[in-house]
Amino acid sequence: MIPDLSGRVVLVTGGGSGIGAEVCRRFAAGGAKVAVLDRDAATAAAVAAEVNGLAITADVAEPEAVDAAVATTRDELGGLTDLVANAGLGRAKGLWDYTDKEFALIVGVNLTGTFNCMRAAIPVMLAGGGGSVVNVASLTGVRPTMGEGPYSAAKAGVIALTASGALEAAPTVRVNCVAPGMIRTPLTQMVTDTPEWLAGAEAGTPLGRVGEAHEVADVVVFLASDAASYITGQTIVVDGGSILPSLQSDALLRAIAGGAPG
Numbered sequence: 001m002i003p004d005l006s007g008r009v010v011l012v013t014g015g016g017s018g019i020g021a022e023v024c025r026r027f028a029a030g031g032a033k034v035a036v037l038d039r040d041a042a043t044a045a046a047v048a049a050e051v052n053g054l055a056i057t058a059d060v061a062e063p064e065a066v067d068a069a070v071a072t073t074r075d076e077l078g079g080l081t082d083l084v085a086n087a088g089l090g091r092a093k094g095l096w097d098y099t100d101k102e103f104a105l106i107v108g109v110n111l112t113g114t115f116n117c118m119r120a121a122i123p124v125m126l127a128g129g130g131g132s133v134v135n136v137a138s139l140t141g142v143r144p145t146m147g148e149g150p151y152s153a154a155k156a157g158v159i160a161l162t163a164s165g166a167l168e169a170a171p172t173v174r175v176n177c178v179a180p181g182m183i184r185t186p187l188t189q190m191v192t193d194t195p196e197w198l199a200g201a202e203a204g205t206p207l208g209r210v211g212e213a214h215e216v217a218d219v220v221v222f223l224a225s226d227a228a229s230y231i232t233g234q235t236i237v238v239d240g241g242s243i244l245p246s247l248q249s250d251a252l253l254r255a256i257a258g259g260a261p262g
């Protein structure tokens with residue numbers, strides 16, 4: 001299941017928790033050297049210890065810190081072949097209730113942070129002769145939802161950056177993206193720990209459940225691996241099919257199919 005990633009050196013942002021931690025575990029299991037970057041020093045250190053990797057404490061919204069993290073990874077692990085730009089955060093409230101500070105934080109981490117990582121890492125990969133970037137966007141970047149306007153806009157920006165980066169880094173470096181739906185991690189704990197909200201999320205998902213972090217990490221390592229050698233510029237939605245239902249029309253079609261007047 002886990003592809004051969006020996007000889008790879010990966011920098012995983014937001015690697016201390018959730019999806020990022022599972023990505024670190026999979027890269028390590030595939031034989032890669034792993035740099036675990038997180039703004040939370042304790043969780044970065046814990047995951048790095050688990051995968052025998054390098055812990056880096058940094059905020060992806062700060063360009064100098066990201067440049068330094070890329071240089072440290074290259075110098076200490078002997079190169080950089082892979083970036084997984086996964087660090088992110090969200091808030092939920094009405095669009096016109098967001099403060100300037102909240103908007104700047106959400107865009108700064110999710111979009112500017114991804115840009116900072118791509119700008120620092122891709123030239124190193126090009127100089128090294130090859131590599132792969134996998135960005136982590138969100139289903140909301142493809143299909144925006146109520147309450148997450150700035151987050152949806154930032155994640156749509158990540159999808160656009162992925163395509164631009166793929167065009168500019170080709171043919172040496174491939175750049176792809178995953179767009180997760182509702183995944184059980186600390187980020188979504190408020191939803192998954194509230195039975196009626198969890199039931200709502202499950203009801204809106206054809207596969208009938210929320211996803212697990214390893215189910216996103218598996219797609220990330222696939223996109224990074226040689227099995228995806230002819231894929232670049234793409235965003236793969238990993239959401240149990242929840243993008244598919246249009247509940248109103250589905251209900252109507254079910255009613256028609258079940259009792260169409262003869």
Ligand SMILES: NC(=O)c1ccc[n+]([C@@H]2O[C@H](COP(=O)([O-])OP(=O)(O)OC[C@H]3O[C@@H](n4cnc5c(N)ncnc54)[C@H](O)[C@@H]3O)[C@@H](O)[C@H]2O)c1
Pocket residue numbers: 013014015016017018019020037038039040043058059060061086087088089090109113136137138139179180181182183184185186187188
């Ligand atoms: N869980 C979901 O349902 C879901 C859905 C869609 C997209 N995503 C995206 O997946 C990614 C991972 O989310 P997760 O669910 O694993 O969340 P998580 O909260 O478990 O992990 C996110 C990690 O990123 C780190 N981080 C946050 N801001 C940072 C910064 N400025 N610099 C460095 N590190 C920072 C956090 O400390 C944390 O360790 C995020 O980009 C998130 O937007 C998650």
